[in-house]
Amino acid sequence: MTARFLVLYEAPADPAAFDRHYREVHLPLAHRLPGLRRYTLGDRPADVRGSQPCYLVAELEWDTMEELRAAFASPEGRACAEDAVRLQDLAPVRSMVFDVAEP
Structure with a gap:
């Protein structure tokens, strides 16, 4: 079984400041999360049905939900979560x- 953490960011008031902080600060923190198997970004996704699209979609993957939870309980996970508060300001x-389950 695979466990995923999905993050949807809406349009920032200052896209340049958001992008700079995300790429220079948040990404390096997130890449240090224990057991992280995969980290993908969907840059400026388009909504299929015409509603407000997200600005950025991040998808992080672990082998199990227990590993995901342990990663965010770690010092690296706490640092990443603290920085996520800064991103919420942006x-x-x-x-x-x-x-993730197979249908």
Whole structure:
């Protein structure tokens, strides 16, 4: 089973400041999360049904939900979560975790 952490960032008031902070500060922190298997970004996604699209989509992947939770309980995870508060000051954000299942 695979566990994912999905983050949806809405349009920031200052895209340049958001991009700079995300790429220079947040990404390096996130890449240090223990057990992280994969980190992908969907840059400026387009909504299929015409509603307000997100600005950025981040998808992080672990082997299990237990590993995901342990990663965010670690010192690296706490540092990443603290920085996520700064990102929320730059752009509204929604996040969720889920197990990936084959239909």
